[in-house]
Each structure stands twice: as C-alpha cells, then as structure tokens.
Amino acid sequence: xxxxxxxxxxxLLCDVMTQLGFDExxxxxxxxxxxxxxxxxxxxxxxEIGHVAAQRGTAxxxxxxxxxxxxxxxxxxxxxxxxxxxxxxxTIGSALQAMARFVALRAPFFQAQLQTEQDHIVMGLEPTxxxxxxxxxxxxxxxxxxxxxVVEQLSGRVIEGGWVELKGPEPxxxxxxxxxxxxxxxxxxxxxxxxxxxxxxxxxRNWRIPQPWNWHVSSVKRNxxxxxxxxxxxxxxx
Numbered sequence: 411x412x413x414x415x416x417x418x419x420x421x422l423l424c425d426v427m428t429q430l431g432f433d434e435x436x437x438x439x440x441x442x443x444x445x446x447x448x449x450x451x452x453x454x455x456x457x458e459i460g461h462v463a464a465q466r467g468t469a470x471x472x473x474x475x476x477x478x479x480x481x482x483x484x485x486x487x488x489x490x491x492x493x494x495x496x497x498x499x500x501t502i503g504s505a506l507q508a509m510a511r512f513v514a515l516r517a518p519f520f521q522a523q524l525q526t527e528q529d530h531i532v533m534g535l536e537p538t539x540x541x542x543x544x545x546x547x548x549x550x551x552x553x554x555x556x557x558x559x560v561v562e563q564l565s566g567r568v569i570e571g572g573w574v575e576l577k578g579p580e581p582x583x584x585x586x587x588x589x590x591x592x593x594x595x596x597x598x599x600x601x602x603x604x605x606x607x608x609x610x611x612x613x614x615r616n617w618r619i620p621q622p623w624n625w626h627v628s629s630v631k632r633n634x635x636x637x638x639x640x641x642x643x644x645x646x647x648x
Contacts, residue, residue, distance in 0.1 A: 414454035420463055421448035426479050427467055437466050457518075461545070468544035475583035477551025482590065484556040485563065505564055506533060506606075509557060517553060527605075530572065533557060534603040550576065554604040558592045561606060568592070571607040575599035 420443065424434035438445075441459050448455075468476055506524060510533055513522035519541060523534045535550055554574050562569050573594045580597040588594070593604070 414456050415460040417443070417448035417450065417453035417455050420455055420460065421445065422483055423463060423467055423480065424448075426476070426483050427470065430471055430474055430476070430479060432470050436470065437463050464545050464548060465542065468542075468548050473581065473583055475551075475581065475587055477548040478555065478583070478587040478591065480548070480552045481555035481559060482587075484552070484559055502561060502565055503531065506531065506557075506561070509533075509560065513553065517549060520549070520553065522553075530605045530607060532603050532605050534601055536601075547576075547578075550602050554602060555591060555593070555595075558604055558606065562592045569606065572605050574604045576602055 420438065424437055424445070427437055428434050441462060443455060443459065447453050471479075510522040510524045513520055513535075519537060519539050521536045521538050523536070525532050525534070533554070535553060537546060541549075554576075558569060558572065558574065569592050573596050575596050577599055578597060580595075584595060584597075
C-alpha cells in the first residue's frame with residue numbers, strides 16, 4: 411500500500427475552492443505539485459502537503475462551509491481501490507464496513523467505528539491526533555457527510571430517517587447547505603457520527619465497473635460543479 415494521501419483529494423479541494431471563487435494556485439502554487447500529476451490514479455502527496463493545503467483552504471474559505479461543499483463533490487468513484495471495494499460489496503452494510511476500515515488509510519488522523527443502535531447503524535469518528543479546529547471540522551464534515559452521500563449513491567435512493575451529529579454550535583453557513591445535503595445535521599452533540607437507517611442488508615446497485623480502474627479522473631471533471639446543486643438534481647445524476 412502506497413503511503414500518503416491520494417492526489418485526487420487535493421485536486422478535488424482545488425476544484426471546490428475554484429467553485430467558491432478562489433484561485434487554486436493560492437493553495438498549491440508553491441507546494442511542488444502539478445495538476446496533471448494529481449489526475450494520475452496512483453499519485454500520492456505527503457501528509458505535510460495535505461495539511462498545508464487544508465490549512466490554506468479552511469483559512470481562505472472561512473465561514474463558507476468548505477467541508478460541506480467538499481462532501482457534496484465526493485463520489486464513490488473518486489476513492490480508488492476503496493471505492494472499488496465499496497462498489498463490489500454485496501450489501502450496504504459490508505460497504506460501510508469497508509469504508510470504516512479504510513478511513514485510517516485515507517485519513518489516518520481519524521479512527522472510524524461502526525456499531526448498531528436500535529434501528530440505526532452508526533459510524534463514529536474520533537481524531538487520533540491534535541488538529542487545528544477549522545481543519546478538524548472541515549475533515550469531519552467531509553468524511554461523515556461524504557459517507558452518507560456514498561451510501562445514497564450505492565443504494566440508488568434518498569436516505570430517510572438518518573442524520574449527522576457534530577460537536578459545537580450550528581455555524582451560519584449551514585443554512586446555505588441545509589436543503590442540498592442527504593441528511594440533516596444536528597449540532598451540540600457529544601461526539602461526531604453519522605446515523606443511518608438500518609439498511610445493512612440492502613443490496614448495492616448493480617454497478618458496471620469500467621476498466622481500467624482510472625475512471626475517477628472523469629468523475630472529478632463531471633462533478634466539480636457542486637456548490638449550487640440541489641439534492642434532487644444530485645439524485646438524478648446517479
């Protein structure tokens with residue numbers, strides 16, 4: 411397993427920042443990375459580069475809700491081998507288990523745990539290291555809401571009866587995203603987690619897997635215009 415963060419995630423950050431009205435060169439201009447390299451399926455960036463890029467992005471976007479915008483841009487096809495495991499999983503439950511196992515590989519600063527509570531399956535997220543507050547919020551929002559979006563894509567239907575729990579007060583930017591997210595967000599929680607209706611045995615959609623496995627590049631090109639999408643339009647594209 412190659413070390414570092416897949417370059418496609420940094421490319422997606424650049425595209426989201428561009429959609430928010432910022433110059434991507436202010437994110438990566440002096441980091442020694444090239445856009446063409448980030449498009450390569452096997453390209454990795456160091457943790458240091460990823461941290462600097464996230465730090466710059468959260469500082470520039472400030473109260474624009476970068477984590478929510480980033481989550482909306484995520485597609486299961488962007489996750490490389492992890493996405494392939496999810497796509498070929500027989501059920502939503504097994505796909506979630508794969509996602510939780512690989513969080514440590516894609517986001518090693520977090521640990522994900524799955525458990526069932528009454529009629530929900532819960533994926534909790536715990537940081538494994540100290541992070542700046544804005545970066546931790548950005549990553550937490552992106553991972554948890556991104557997981558809900560992946561489940562929506564795998565099942566091929568709107569999720570009903572679930573929600574995302576986050577620490578801290580509700581930010582002002584939430585109002586701008588409220589109607590465009592797959593699940594409502596509940597703040598002032600005692601932890602960060604996504605609660606999904608108990609759909610573990612629901613079968614995943616019958617995806618046709620293109621070959622070779624480099625199709626996440628076209629996924630980025632198709633899905634960067636996410637900031638103004640509604641949930642209804644997003645479902646139509648599945």
